[in-house]
Amino acid sequence: MLLQILSHTPRWVFVLFAVLLWFGAKQLLASSVSLARTTVMPIAMTGLSISGVLSAFGDSPMALVGWGTAAVVLAALVLQFGLPEGTRYDADTRRFHLQGSAVPLVLMMGIFFxxxxxxxxxxxxxxxxxxxxxxxxxxxxxxxxxxxxxxRAIRLWKLAIRHDRALATEQAA
Known part of the structure; x- marks a missing residue:
């Protein structure tokens, strides 16, 4: 049965899997990322998530209420935690320096699967x-x-905003 399911899977699904796996695996390593990239990935994955709800259940109120409630609750919960140790923001280059993490890979694979x-x-x-x-x-x-x-993205944006405000206050003084 599994072979039959896989054989009827469109090729683009395997390509998407490989791309998500590659992007997720890259995030296992420490890196420097732009403000834009910290925003694009959550938006893209949210799009894939919403597409999953809509393609399976249409505009089912139950599915949309579940999605919206969980999204708000989990975002608020994540915001309660501090940033991982070693996370820095460089205002000159407008880039974040991040430690490697398996969380993005797990989230991407979770949505995909x-x-x-x-x-x-x-x-x-x-x-x-x-x-x-x-x-x-x-x-x-x-x-x-x-x-x-x-x-996770909002935490990084808050770091950038705090840093930019502190820099503006310094320059004004």
Whole structure:
């Protein structure tokens, strides 16, 4: 059965998997990233997450409420934690210096595999698209991934804003 599922999977899905794996693996290493990049990845992954909800459940209120609630709650929860040790912001280059982390890879693979498994489930059992409990549960899972991504990006933006404000105050004095 697994071979049959894989053989019916479009090639672009394997390409997307490889791209996400590559981007996630790159983040295992310490790096320097721009403000733009800290924003683009969460937006792209949120788009993939929302697309997963909409493609499986349409505009099901249960799925959308689950997604929105989990996204807000997880973003707020992530914001309660400080940045990882060694995280720095360089105002001159407008870049963040980040330690390596497995979290982005786990989140990317979580969204990818959730979307893949849900796609297979819906292809095999289309009636599941009308299951409100499944819609709520999967919407919540997708929202949790998105909220975690968003919270991590917001923490970095807050660091940049604090740093820029402190620099502006210094220059004004």
């Amino acid at each position: 959730t979307k893949y498994v849900v796609g297979v489930m819906m292809a095999m059992h289309p009636e599941l698209a009308h299951n409100h409990n499944l819609a709520l549960g999967l919407g919540t899972l997708y929202g949790a991934f998105s909220g975690t991504f968003a919270g």
